[in-house]
Amino acid sequence: RFTAVNQQWLDTFGYSRGEVIGKWFGDFLSPINREVFNQNFPIFKAQGYKHAEFEVLHKNGNPLFIAFEGKIGYDLDGKFKQTHCILKDITKQKAAENSLRLSEEKYRKITENISDIIWTTDMNLKTTYVSPSIEYVLGESVQDHLKQSLEEKITPDCLIRVHELFSEELEKEKNNKSDKNRTRVIELEHYHADGSIVWLAMNISFLRDEFGNVIGLQGVSRDITELKHARDNLRYISEHDDLTGLYNRRYFEKEIKRLDVENQLPLSIIVVDINGLKLINDSFGRTEGDKTIKQTANILSSSLREGDVLARTGGDEFCILLSKTNIQTAREHLRTIEIACEQYNLKTPNKSFHINLSFGAATKETATVTFQHTYKEAEDYMRQRKLLVGKSSRSAVISSIKATMLEKSFETQEHEDRLSALTKKIGSIMNLSQIEINSLELLSKLHDIGKVAIAERILKKPGKLNEDEWIEMRKHPEIGYRIAMSSSETAPIAEYILCHHERWDGSGYPRKLRGTEIPLLSRILAIADAYDAMTENRVYNETRTPEEAFEEIKKCAGTQFDPEIAEIFVQMMKTKE
Numbered sequence: 001r002f003t004a005v006n007q008q009w010l011d012t013f014g015y016s017r018g019e020v021i022g023k024w025f026g027d028f029l030s031p032i033n034r035e036v037f038n039q040n041f042p043i044f045k046a047q048g049y050k051h052a053e054f055e056v057l058h059k060n061g062n063p064l065f066i067a068f069e070g071k072i073g074y075d076l077d078g079k080f081k082q083t084h085c086i087l088k089d090i091t092k093q094k095a096a097e098n099s100l101r102l103s104e105e106k107y108r109k110i111t112e113n114i115s116d117i118i119w120t121t122d123m124n125l126k127t128t129y130v131s132p133s134i135e136y137v138l139g140e141s142v143q144d145h146l147k148q149s150l151e152e153k154i155t156p157d158c159l160i161r162v163h164e165l166f167s168e169e170l171e172k173e174k175n176n177k178s179d180k181n182r183t184r185v186i187e188l189e190h191y192h193a194d195g196s197i198v199w200l201a202m203n204i205s206f207l208r209d210e211f212g213n214v215i216g217l218q219g220v221s222r223d224i225t226e227l228k229h230a231r232d233n234l235r236y237i238s239e240h241d242d243l244t245g246l247y248n249r250r251y252f253e254k255e256i257k258r259l260d261v262e263n264q265l266p267l268s269i270i271v272v273d274i275n276g277l278k279l280i281n282d283s284f285g286r287t288e289g290d291k292t293i294k295q296t297a298n299i300l301s302s303s304l305r306e307g308d309v310l311a312r313t314g315g316d317e318f319c320i321l322l323s324k325t326n327i328q329t330a331r332e333h334l335r336t337i338e339i340a341c342e343q344y345n346l347k348t349p350n351k352s353f354h355i356n357l358s359f360g361a362a363t364k365e366t367a368t369v370t371f372q373h374t375y376k377e378a379e380d381y382m383r384q385r386k387l388l389v390g391k392s393s394r395s396a397v398i399s400s401i402k403a404t405m406l407e408k409s410f411e412t413q414e415h416e417d418r419l420s421a422l423t424k425k426i427g428s429i430m431n432l433s434q435i436e437i438n439s440l441e442l443l444s445k446l447h448d449i450g451k452v453a454i455a456e457r458i459l460k461k462p463g464k465l466n467e468d469e470w471i472e473m474r475k476h477p478e479i480g481y482r483i484a485m486s487s488s489e490t491a492p493i494a495e496y497i498l499c500h501h502e503r504w505d506g507s508g509y510p511r512k513l514r515g516t517e518i519p520l521l522s523r524i525l526a527i528a529d530a531y532d533a534m535t536e537n538r539v540y541n542e543t544r545t546p547e548e549a550f551e552e553i554k555k556c557a558g559t560q561f562d563p564e565i566a567e568i569f570v571q572m573m574k575t576k577e
Helices: 007-013 031-047 091-112 134-138 142-147 156-174 225-239 249-259 277-284 286-302 327-346 371-408 413-429 434-446 449-453 467-473 476-485 491-498 520-535 546-556 563-576
Strands: 049-057 063-074 080-089 117-121 127-130 184-191 197-208 214-223 267-274 309-312 317-322 357-364
Touching: 007 080, 031 049, 031 063, 063 091, 091 225, 117 134, 117 197, 127 142, 134 142, 134 197, 156 184, 156 197, 156 214, 197 225, 225 249, 249 309, 249 317, 267 286, 267 327, 267 371, 277 286, 277 449, 277 476, 286 309, 286 317, 286 327, 317 327, 327 357, 357 371, 413 434, 413 520, 413 563, 434 491, 434 520, 449 476, 476 491, 491 520, 520 546, 520 563, 546 563
Parallel strands: none
Antiparallel strands: 049 063, 063 080, 117 127, 117 214, 184 197, 197 214, 267 317, 267 357, 309 317
């Protein structure tokens, strides 16, 4: 049963988190796939890994084709604990496959009504007859085609293949090993009269005289250019990641099988993971996250040698296979990638969009070691590196995000400093602990960090926001919560950030909490923030005197603000005056 799913899972299948957690995986499968899943799950548990494709039902009832990558998680005793699954929506790929089938059917119907090219040659492979349909298919007259040599008609590679096939068949004929009615099918690139390439599928057999002696070739050629392109396109889709254009996990696993042989040893693998990708997605949206993924792909691609295989094997993970490469050379390759990242970051002023990667490398030296063991060794090393650099990396990104937020909005460092002073003073009067007062100071600086994901035109709009703009603006506490949760230093105040726009009467957002359901520190910040907004110059609000602000706070006590804290605040400020 589900214990956790990410937001992408929920967005893909249309469910809320509450509708998924605790449910059985099979509840979301079509009936046929549910039965197959039940049958295969024991095999999955035994093998520890499973790749499969099946249908999952969207909440609206529509089936989605899904690529399933699953791993079994074990406890310290090696017993089954849980499954870890990655699902990828491949509905478009399946649609492409169906489109290809429809295209092939359409092609067959069309070609049934179009004459194919019928031809004969002599023993020197010079054309002796060609049907008039040559003009439709290749754009040239019968006379012109008969004058041309084979070298002028097909590409050099195809010319070699034709001669090899002809020699092979003649040898079989000589040794009486060939069926007299044998037909060979070959696909060739043929030159069109306009210089373009036409793919022809040729059914070829020997042309014989009345005594059965071979006097040349005869055949029927059909234009398969569109079909060939459709096949190539489908093959590309099935082997490549649609975002980066790199090879995907399916192709990468095929390459492992190809290269995991003794004559390719030592075989090295480099595992690469993007640090902080989730933080970028939460802060700036998936578009910026996708840009980071694509830029990482560009950096990795630029470092490849001939024969290296680079693939995107997960959302934020890449792998490079390096055949005939020892561990020292693999580590030198890592350094090349690190230098490329450093050079890119130097050219990127906004540190929020710097490329920060964690690496792991390992090498299979002998055939007695399984490549799965080598792969796991590289992954383990990468995870260790990620733990070591992750904390400082996330902190740096959050600081950069805050700087970006200040640049694109009317918020200022001075506003944060005033809030910090006010909230700490209130906390002191209320006898809060030093930890809580420190949290108030950090909350004052980061409460609006979620605004980094809000459009600048909304943040800097001089007039009132319309309904659509308000809907967008109200997202910033949740975005700020996710950003804060990404770092251990800011996670303790994440809940306060989420709730700093809740109101005492329950009319706030995002969760419409009421009264003391709202965290105390959020209630303190709300009053200090409102006071500062009223008494400081803001383009969207008329500046009020402190006395006017006090009256407004007292007026809103019990509706917008905690009445006790409102009274403490007003009394504190009047005493200060």
